[in-house]
Amino acid sequence: MTDTTGSSTGGPTGGPTGGPTGGIDPALLEIIVCPDCRGDLAVVTASGATELVCQACGLAYPVRDDIPVLLVDEARRPA
Numbered sequence: 001m002t003d004t005t006g007s008s009t010g011g012p013t014g015g016p017t018g019g020p021t022g023g024i025d026p027a028l029l030e031i032i033v034c035p036d037c038r039g040d041l042a043v044v045t046a047s048g049a050t051e052l053v054c055q056a057c058g059l060a061y062p063v064r065d066d067i068p069v070l071l072v073d074e075a076r077r078p079a
Helices: 026-031
Strands: 041-046 049-054 060-064
Touching: 041 060
Parallel strands: none
Antiparallel strands: 041 049, 049 060
16 A cells, blocks of 8 residues: 555654654653652663653663563563
């Protein structure tokens, strides 16, 4: 299927992905919390992978295709 928006890059807003929010809508980042402990989440990008890391318990949730996967079973535990 052809993209009818004419946009060759970008997430839901048509802007480039990446940057300080890792391609995640900043409004979404303001309201989501860690599903395990309800702590604040911070965007961390390392080695090309973006994660949302809980500032309280340290769980790191993956971001796939600009979509945060907020499942405790999918989270990476701190070392």
